[in-house]
Amino acid sequence: MTQTEYKIYIDNMIRRVEKARLRVSGHHIVKIVAVSKYSSTDEIETLYNIGQRAFGENKVQDLKAKSTELEELPLEWHFIGNLQKNKINNLIDLSPTLFQGLDSIELAKELNKKLEAKNATIDCLLQINSAKEESKHGVMPEIALERYQEIQEKYPNIHLKGVMSIGAHTEDKELIKKSFQTTHEIFEQLPDAKICSMGMSSDFELAIECGSNMVRLGSIMFNKLPLLPFS
Ligand SMILES: *Cc1c(COP(=O)(O)O)cnc(C)c1O
Numbered sequence: 001m002t003q004t005e006y007k008i009y010i011d012n013m014i015r016r017v018e019k020a021r022l023r024v025s026g027h028h029i030v031k032i033v034a035v036s037k038y039s040s041t042d043e044i045e046t047l048y049n050i051g052q053r054a055f056g057e058n059k060v061q062d063l064k065a066k067s068t069e070l071e072e073l074p075l076e077w078h079f080i081g082n083l084q085k086n087k088i089n090n091l092i093d094l095s096p097t098l099f100q101g102l103d104s105i106e107l108a109k110e111l112n113k114k115l116e117a118k119n120a121t122i123d124c125l126l127q128i129n130s131a132k133e134e135s136k137h138g139v140m141p142e143i144a145l146e147r148y149q150e151i152q153e154k155y156p157n158i159h160l161k162g163v164m165s166i167g168a169h170t171e172d173k174e175l176i177k178k179s180f181q182t183t184h185e186i187f188e189q190l191p192d193a194k195i196c197s198m199g200m201s202s203d204f205e206l207a208i209e210c211g212s213n214m215v216r217l218g219s220i221m222f223n224k225l226p227l228l229p230f231s
Contacts, residue, residue, distance in 0.1 A: 001223060005224045007050045009223060013066045017215065020208035026147030030208055033078050035200075035218030037062065041069045043222055045205040048073055048164040054097070056080040056216055060087040064094055080164075080216055082137050083107060088114045092122065100164040100197055100216075122177055125197055126151065130182040131168035131175070138165065144186045148193075162184035163187050167203045176203050180210035187211065 001009065011068045014032070017221065035056040036044050044055060044066065057063040058081030060079030067077050083091060083101060088111055091099065102108060104123040115121060126148050139147045144163070152160055152207035154220040165183040167176045180198050187196040188211075199207025208215065219223075 002052075003046065004030050006223065008021065009045070009157035010050055010052075010221070011178075013217075013220060015210065016205060022210055026206075029213060031214045031223070033080070033153075033197075033216045034221040035080065035216050036066065036222070037218060039222045041066050044075075045072060045073070045229055048075065048222065051109055052221070053157040054078060056100070056218075058082075060090045060094070063096065064090065067094060078216075079224065083111075085110050089181055091118055092118055094122070096122070098123050098125065098161065098195075099138060100125045101137065102125050102151070102160075103139060104146060104160070106151060108155050112155035112157050121157045123161050125162050125164040125195055126160060127164045128183050128186060130165045132180040133169060135169070136166060141186060148190060160193070162197065164191070164195040164197040167198065167200065167207060173206065177206055177210060180207050180212065
Protein backbone atom coordinates (compact mmCIF):
# COMPACT_ATOMS: atom_id res chain seq x y z
CA MET A 1 0.00 0.00 0.00
CA THR A 2 1.38 3.41 -0.90
CA GLN A 3 1.23 6.32 1.54
CA THR A 4 -1.66 7.84 -0.42
CA GLU A 5 -3.58 4.57 -0.31
CA TYR A 6 -2.87 4.25 3.39
CA LYS A 7 -4.19 7.76 4.01
CA ILE A 8 -7.40 6.92 2.15
CA TYR A 9 -7.64 3.73 4.15
CA ILE A 10 -7.26 5.62 7.46
CA ASP A 11 -9.74 8.29 6.36
CA ASN A 12 -12.18 5.47 5.79
CA MET A 13 -11.46 4.06 9.26
CA ILE A 14 -12.14 7.46 10.81
CA ARG A 15 -15.37 7.63 8.84
CA ARG A 16 -16.43 4.32 10.38
CA VAL A 17 -15.75 5.70 13.88
CA GLU A 18 -17.65 8.87 12.94
CA LYS A 19 -20.68 6.93 11.77
CA ALA A 20 -20.75 4.86 14.93
CA ARG A 21 -20.42 7.85 17.23
CA LEU A 22 -23.13 9.80 15.40
CA ARG A 23 -25.48 6.89 16.00
CA VAL A 24 -25.02 7.70 19.71
CA SER A 25 -25.10 11.51 19.47
CA GLY A 26 -23.44 14.42 17.76
CA HIS A 27 -21.98 15.28 21.15
CA HIS A 28 -20.44 11.86 21.66
CA ILE A 29 -16.71 12.26 20.98
CA VAL A 30 -14.55 9.17 20.50
CA LYS A 31 -10.79 9.09 20.71
CA ILE A 32 -8.72 6.59 18.76
CA VAL A 33 -5.65 5.12 20.42
CA ALA A 34 -3.57 3.33 17.79
CA VAL A 35 -2.20 0.18 19.38
CA SER A 36 1.29 -0.20 17.98
CA LYS A 37 2.35 -3.40 19.77
CA TYR A 38 2.76 -5.33 16.51
CA SER A 39 4.22 -2.37 14.64
CA SER A 40 7.63 -0.83 14.14
CA THR A 41 8.63 2.76 14.88
CA ASP A 42 8.67 3.39 11.10
CA GLU A 43 5.05 2.30 10.91
CA ILE A 44 4.18 4.51 13.89
CA GLU A 45 5.86 7.45 12.19
CA THR A 46 3.91 6.83 8.98
CA LEU A 47 0.67 6.92 10.92
CA TYR A 48 1.81 10.03 12.80
CA ASN A 49 2.46 11.71 9.45
CA ILE A 50 -1.18 11.27 8.49
CA GLY A 51 -2.39 12.73 11.75
CA GLN A 52 -2.50 10.09 14.48
CA ARG A 53 -1.10 11.25 17.86
CA ALA A 54 -2.10 8.68 20.51
CA PHE A 55 -0.41 5.29 20.57
CA GLY A 56 -0.64 2.32 22.90
CA GLU A 57 1.76 -0.44 23.92
CA ASN A 58 1.21 -3.46 26.15
CA LYS A 59 4.77 -4.18 27.29
CA VAL A 60 6.74 -1.72 29.40
CA GLN A 61 10.00 -2.50 27.60
CA ASP A 62 8.39 -1.89 24.17
CA LEU A 63 6.82 1.33 25.39
CA LYS A 64 10.22 2.46 26.57
CA ALA A 65 12.04 1.50 23.38
CA LYS A 66 9.50 3.00 20.98
CA SER A 67 8.75 6.17 22.95
CA THR A 68 12.46 6.83 23.38
CA GLU A 69 13.17 6.31 19.71
CA LEU A 70 10.31 8.63 18.76
CA GLU A 71 10.78 11.19 21.53
CA GLU A 72 11.15 14.04 19.04
CA LEU A 73 7.54 13.56 17.93
CA PRO A 74 4.69 15.07 19.99
CA LEU A 75 3.06 11.71 20.67
CA GLU A 76 0.88 10.61 23.53
CA TRP A 77 1.59 7.13 24.89
CA HIS A 78 -0.88 4.81 26.58
CA PHE A 79 0.09 1.69 28.46
CA ILE A 80 -2.65 -0.85 27.82
CA GLY A 81 -1.07 -4.03 29.16
CA ASN A 82 -0.86 -5.99 32.35
CA LEU A 83 1.63 -4.32 34.70
CA GLN A 84 3.93 -6.64 36.62
CA LYS A 85 5.06 -5.37 40.00
CA ASN A 86 8.73 -5.41 39.02
CA LYS A 87 7.97 -3.06 36.10
CA ILE A 88 6.12 -0.41 38.08
CA ASN A 89 9.10 1.91 38.50
CA ASN A 90 9.95 1.65 34.81
CA LEU A 91 6.43 2.60 33.85
CA ILE A 92 6.35 5.57 36.23
CA ASP A 93 9.62 6.84 34.78
CA LEU A 94 8.11 6.80 31.29
CA SER A 95 5.21 8.99 32.54
CA PRO A 96 2.63 7.62 30.10
CA THR A 97 -0.42 9.72 29.27
CA LEU A 98 -2.69 6.98 30.58
CA PHE A 99 -2.25 3.56 32.18
CA GLN A 100 -5.35 1.69 31.08
CA GLY A 101 -4.83 -1.61 32.88
CA LEU A 102 -5.08 -0.99 36.61
CA ASP A 103 -6.68 -4.30 37.54
CA SER A 104 -6.49 -4.89 41.30
CA ILE A 105 -6.26 -3.25 44.71
CA GLU A 106 -2.92 -4.97 45.27
CA LEU A 107 -1.47 -3.36 42.17
CA ALA A 108 -2.97 0.01 43.15
CA LYS A 109 -1.30 -0.24 46.54
CA GLU A 110 2.12 -1.03 45.08
CA LEU A 111 1.77 1.55 42.36
CA ASN A 112 0.77 4.26 44.82
CA LYS A 113 3.67 3.42 47.12
CA LYS A 114 6.15 3.78 44.28
CA LEU A 115 4.51 6.95 42.97
CA GLU A 116 4.70 8.46 46.42
CA ALA A 117 8.41 7.66 46.69
CA LYS A 118 8.99 9.45 43.37
CA ASN A 119 6.62 12.28 44.21
CA ALA A 120 4.71 11.45 41.02
CA THR A 121 1.13 10.78 39.96
CA ILE A 122 -0.36 8.77 37.12
CA ASP A 123 -3.67 8.83 35.28
CA CYS A 124 -5.28 5.38 35.18
CA LEU A 125 -8.33 3.47 34.07
CA LEU A 126 -9.70 0.66 36.18
CA GLN A 127 -9.84 -2.48 34.06
CA ILE A 128 -13.08 -4.40 34.40
CA ASN A 129 -13.40 -8.05 33.49
CA SER A 130 -16.95 -7.51 32.31
CA ALA A 131 -17.30 -10.88 30.57
CA LYS A 132 -15.83 -12.63 33.65
CA GLU A 133 -13.29 -14.57 31.63
CA GLU A 134 -10.57 -16.59 33.35
CA SER A 135 -8.05 -15.50 30.76
CA LYS A 136 -8.61 -11.82 31.36
CA HIS A 137 -7.39 -9.34 33.91
CA GLY A 138 -9.59 -6.85 35.66
CA VAL A 139 -11.93 -6.51 38.58
CA MET A 140 -15.27 -8.27 38.52
CA PRO A 141 -18.16 -6.00 37.56
CA GLU A 142 -20.06 -6.52 40.85
CA ILE A 143 -17.27 -5.00 42.90
CA ALA A 144 -15.96 -2.48 40.38
CA LEU A 145 -17.70 0.60 41.84
CA GLU A 146 -16.52 -0.23 45.31
CA ARG A 147 -12.95 -0.83 44.15
CA TYR A 148 -12.92 2.36 42.13
CA GLN A 149 -13.97 4.39 45.17
CA GLU A 150 -11.52 2.55 47.41
CA ILE A 151 -8.63 3.43 45.09
CA GLN A 152 -9.75 7.05 44.97
CA GLU A 153 -9.87 7.24 48.75
CA LYS A 154 -6.76 5.32 49.68
CA TYR A 155 -4.32 5.96 46.86
CA PRO A 156 -4.09 9.68 46.13
CA ASN A 157 -1.18 9.46 43.69
CA ILE A 158 -3.36 7.40 41.36
CA HIS A 159 -5.76 9.57 39.41
CA LEU A 160 -8.60 7.43 38.14
CA LYS A 161 -10.11 8.76 34.92
CA GLY A 162 -12.56 6.00 34.13
CA VAL A 163 -12.79 2.38 33.09
CA MET A 164 -11.42 0.00 30.48
CA SER A 165 -12.65 -3.35 29.20
CA ILE A 166 -11.91 -5.90 26.54
CA GLY A 167 -15.07 -7.22 24.88
CA ALA A 168 -16.14 -10.81 25.46
CA HIS A 169 -14.05 -13.28 23.50
CA THR A 170 -16.75 -14.86 21.37
CA GLU A 171 -18.37 -14.68 17.94
CA ASP A 172 -21.71 -14.03 19.60
CA LYS A 173 -22.42 -10.36 19.03
CA GLU A 174 -25.05 -10.24 21.76
CA LEU A 175 -22.57 -11.47 24.36
CA ILE A 176 -19.96 -8.95 23.25
CA LYS A 177 -22.58 -6.23 23.44
CA LYS A 178 -23.58 -7.35 26.91
CA SER A 179 -20.01 -7.15 28.12
CA PHE A 180 -19.72 -3.59 26.80
CA GLN A 181 -23.03 -2.61 28.38
CA THR A 182 -21.88 -3.98 31.72
CA THR A 183 -18.80 -1.76 31.68
CA HIS A 184 -20.72 1.25 30.43
CA GLU A 185 -23.28 0.93 33.23
CA ILE A 186 -20.46 1.04 35.76
CA PHE A 187 -18.94 4.04 33.99
CA GLU A 188 -22.24 5.90 34.20
CA GLN A 189 -22.43 5.40 37.94
CA LEU A 190 -19.05 7.04 38.48
CA PRO A 191 -19.73 10.76 38.83
CA ASP A 192 -16.30 12.05 37.84
CA ALA A 193 -15.17 9.37 35.38
CA LYS A 194 -14.34 10.77 31.94
CA ILE A 195 -13.12 7.81 29.91
CA CYS A 196 -14.85 4.58 28.94
CA SER A 197 -12.22 2.68 26.93
CA MET A 198 -13.76 -0.21 25.00
CA GLY A 199 -13.48 -1.60 21.50
CA MET A 200 -10.70 -3.12 19.42
CA SER A 201 -10.35 -3.80 15.69
CA SER A 202 -13.05 -6.46 15.58
CA ASP A 203 -15.70 -4.80 17.72
CA PHE A 204 -15.13 -1.04 17.93
CA GLU A 205 -18.37 0.03 16.24
CA LEU A 206 -20.40 -2.05 18.64
CA ALA A 207 -18.36 -0.69 21.57
CA ILE A 208 -19.01 2.91 20.49
CA GLU A 209 -22.71 2.21 20.16
CA CYS A 210 -22.60 0.93 23.75
CA GLY A 211 -21.06 4.21 24.92
CA SER A 212 -17.31 3.80 24.50
CA ASN A 213 -15.47 7.09 24.08
CA MET A 214 -12.01 5.61 23.55
CA VAL A 215 -11.22 2.79 21.14
CA ARG A 216 -7.92 0.92 21.10
CA LEU A 217 -7.28 -0.07 17.52
CA GLY A 218 -4.26 -2.15 16.63
CA SER A 219 -4.30 -4.38 13.58
CA ILE A 220 -6.90 -2.34 11.73
CA MET A 221 -5.03 0.99 12.09
CA PHE A 222 -1.78 -0.55 10.94
CA ASN A 223 -3.48 -2.52 8.20
CA LYS A 224 -2.45 -5.88 9.58
CA LEU A 225 -5.75 -7.63 9.22
CA PRO A 226 -5.88 -10.44 6.69
CA LEU A 227 -8.93 -9.21 4.78
CA LEU A 228 -8.78 -5.52 4.00
CA PRO A 229 -9.24 -3.28 1.04
CA PHE A 230 -5.92 -2.54 -0.67
CA SER A 231 -4.18 -5.57 0.82
C1 LIG B 1 -3.68 -5.63 21.36
C2 LIG B 1 -4.67 -4.87 22.13
C3 LIG B 1 -5.60 -4.03 21.48
C4 LIG B 1 -5.69 -3.90 19.97
O1 LIG B 1 -6.05 -5.11 19.40
P1 LIG B 1 -6.49 -5.20 17.84
O2 LIG B 1 -7.43 -6.35 17.79
O3 LIG B 1 -5.25 -5.43 17.07
O4 LIG B 1 -7.18 -3.93 17.50
C5 LIG B 1 -6.48 -3.32 22.27
N1 LIG B 1 -6.48 -3.41 23.61
C6 LIG B 1 -5.61 -4.20 24.27
C7 LIG B 1 -5.67 -4.26 25.76
C8 LIG B 1 -4.69 -4.95 23.55
O5 LIG B 1 -3.82 -5.74 24.21
